[in-house]
Amino acid sequence: MTNLKVHAPAPVDLEGELASLPGDGARMAPHWAAPDRVASRPVSPALIHGVSVPPASARLLDAMEDYGD
Incomplete structure (x- = not known):
């Protein structure tokens, strides 16, 4: 059996x-590092x-008020 260590989250x-x-x-920022450069x-x-x-x-969008006629 593996003993997994659980870290307490930061206060919310x-x-x-x-x-x-x-x-x-x-x-949160260190957990989601962006790539240095994205070439497009x-x-x-x-x-x-x-x-x-x-x-x-298309029928679904047509039935919505914001997207209808």
């Missing part, structure tokens, strides 16, 4: 004060043909 502000957000972000290349307009939407998704 359950009241949701905005002043605690910078500290929360600073504690331009896409030729000839390769862009539009968007295809499945009929069920």
Whole structure:
């Protein structure tokens, strides 16, 4: 059987004060390091043909108030 060590989480502000957000972000940042650089290349307009939407998704969006007529 493996003995897994569990680390206690940082104290959580359950009241949701905005002043605690910078500290929360600073504690989380090391866990999600972004790559140094993301290389994106331009896409030729000839390769862009539009968007295809499945009929069920189109009906769903059409039925929503924000996306309807």
